[in-house]
Amino acid sequence: MSEIRGIYTLWLREVKKFLREKPRLINAICQPLLWLFIFGTGMRFSSGMPGINYQEFIFPGLIVQAMLFTAMFMGVSVIWDREFGFLKEILVSPISRTSVFLGKMLGTSTDVMIQGIIIFPFAYLIGIPVHIFMVLEALPLMILITIGLVCIGLTFASLMKSFEGFGLIQTFINLPMFFLSGALFPLANVPTWLQWASYVNPLTYGVDALRTVMMGDTWVQLFPMSLDIMVLLCFDIIMFVIGKTAFCRVE
Amino acid sequence: MKPIIETFNLKKQFGPYTAVNNISLTINKGEVFALLGPNGAGKTTFLSMLCTILRPTSGTALINGFDISRESAQVRRSIGIVFQDPSVDTDMTSRENLQMHANLYSVPVSEQEERIKQVLELVGLSGRADDFMYTYSGGMRRRLEIARGLLHYPRVLFLDEPTIGLDPRSREHIWDYIRNLRKREDMTIILTTHYMEEADRLCDRIAIIDQGTIVALDTPSVLKQEVGGDIITIRSDKSQVLSDLLIQDNIAGHVSYHNDEIKISVQDANFQFPGIVEYAVNAGIRIDHVTITKPDMNDVFIHYTGKELYHGETPERTGRIAMMKRRRAR
Known part of the structure; x- marks a missing residue:
């Protein structure tokens, strides 16, 4: 019981902190708009994708991108906690390490979900007919994407000693995972090496699954839905185990 | 308890x-x-x-x-x-x-x-x-x-x-x-x-x-007592020589040399101080300055460890002094 209370406390802290930081929320709303309306409009009218509205095409990709970046950034907040000493207060409490990890993980995941959901209403602006069933189908997929990403963020945070390495995460995790996910361009016509590089990226399956839900018949699925979900599930489980192990080793 | x-x-x-x-x-x-x-x-x-x-x-x-x-x-x-x-x-x-x-x-x-x-x-x-x-x-x-x-x-x-x-x-x-x-x-x-x-x-x-x-x-009071009832601090142009002599001839109490000052912990300065002055005069060393104080924790610390708690000093310096003191004690 005391463990559950501890997890709830840590979850609440993460969410409170996320919602309190106004600049981050403004950013969360505005950045996808830039992608959607400047990048999206530009690409829509210059590169031909017959039969497909490019803005509609990148929309699920942008949700995944926003979640990816938020997950990395919020996960790395563990380093802030360590820098400012608050991590010590948590780690010497009677709450077990596993519960601390769970609290942090669930809290950050909630932040990431909020970030993803913020973008949803923009679908109206580009003419995607959002209805309740689409949202109900998309949300579980987003949760599956979130957990794995958050655990990656927490793993790096546990391994990094200072904030200086964050730039490396940006270059070697965020951008490759984003570019290789099929979020910005379809993977059907690219060279084989790029295709394979994308197929080892779990986000590719997340983007594929979200597109299936949001674009309906205009999207030709890369993989069957069951495979997408299986890959995401494995991604979550593996990253959870790695993240928890790394976090439990933090001194 | x-x-x-x-x-x-x-x-x-x-x-x-x-x-x-x-x-x-x-x-x-x-x-x-x-x-x-x-x-x-x-x-x-x-x-x-x-x-x-x-x-x-x-x-x-x-x-x-x-x-x-x-x-x-x-x-x-x-x-x-x-x-x-x-x-x-x-x-x-x-x-x-x-x-x-x-x-x-x-x-x-x-x-x-x-x-x-x-x-x-x-x-x-x-x-x-x-x-x-x-x-x-x-x-x-x-x-x-x-x-x-x-x-x-x-x-x-x-x-x-x-x-x-x-x-x-x-x-x-x-x-x-x-x-x-x-x-x-x-x-x-x-x-x-x-x-x-x-x-x-x-x-x-x-x-x-x-x-x-x-x-x-x-307890703080016992620690202070052990150091001695009084601390005599002496400054002289030949502090180090005098401190060595005092230790060598075992004149009075516990002697330590630090920062050009000799600190001697004694039971009662009123009785023991004249003897120390006489000893210094006989050795041909002039005493420039004397203070007599009750010991504080710093004195206690010096007494037990031979070095001062860092007071605006670098640890290296304190370490060196402790080494010097150990060498002299042999």
Whole structure:
């Protein structure tokens, strides 16, 4: 019981902190708009994708991108906690390490979900007919994407000693995972090496699954839905185990 | 008196370096106990082991009857900790910081609000409960950390350098709160410090710790007594020569040489001082300046370790002096 209370406390802290930081929320709303309306409009009218509205095409990709970046950034907040000493207060409490990890993980995941959901209403602006069933189908997929990403963020945070390495995460995790996910361009016509590089990226399956839900018949699925979900599930489980192990080793 | 903390040959090694070397001591219920020593003496390492943050290399300790190695959860519930470095979440209000702590330590929800009010009152922060921590001064943050350490009714409160980096006024405040706390809350307080004044004024017993071992442990008054009733400080153009001679011929009490000054601890300066002057005159050494004082903790520390607690000195310099002294002692 005391463990559950501890997890709830840590979850609440993460969410409170996320919602309190106004600049981050403004950013969360505005950045996808830039992608959607400047990048999206530009690409829509210059590169031909017959039969497909490019803005509609990148929309699920942008949700995944926003979640990816938020997950990395919020996960790395563990380093802030360590820098400012608050991590010590948590780690010497009677709450077990596993519960601390769970609290942090669930809290950050909630932040990431909020970030993803913020973008949803923009679908109206580009003419995607959002209805309740689409949202109900998309949300579980987003949760599956979130957990794995958050655990990656927490793993790096546990391994990094200072904030200086964050730039490396940006270059070697965020951008490759984003570019290789099929979020910005379809993977059907690219060279084989790029295709394979994308197929080892779990986000590719997340983007594929979200597109299936949001674009309906205009999207030709890369993989069957069951495979997408299986890959995401494995991604979550593996990253959870790695993240928890790394976090439990933090001194 | 019942013991609340017992350590048994507690030892911590980092590679080849021994930070804490086989410390065994007993601290009684209700005591205010100080660990006094210079930076790097092993105080924080010793404390970290008691708080179950660090695993001992060998030996163990009992806190409130629980073993620090095998029953860390129970130990953690029995203790409150105020770290040397700040550890509040500055993006939260002080009430939120306290609520988080109460939840992590399973303080019953029904008592939470009342208890938070109590501890805030105790450290004089009642009016600021809903302000964000980043608006607090360093001294106020420290006080909130003390309040937080108390929140879950710990049996033992650890304060690691509670007044480090604070201005004299804030320091006096913290001392008042610690004294107050002792009266109001029935608990044992253990603090580390390198301020002699702090140990002297707050504590029932003091352990002087140097290079991982306890070199002396007693009440402040006994420690001072052991050093001698008076301290004669002599300055001369040949201080070092005189100090060597005094040691060599075993003229009076305990002699130490430091910073061009000779400190001699004697039982009664009124009787022994003339003899020392006579000895110096016979040796052809002129005494420039003399002061006679009652010993303070700094003198105690020099007496036991042969070096001064760092007072605007670099550790290297103190180390060199200690080496010189050891060489001379042979």
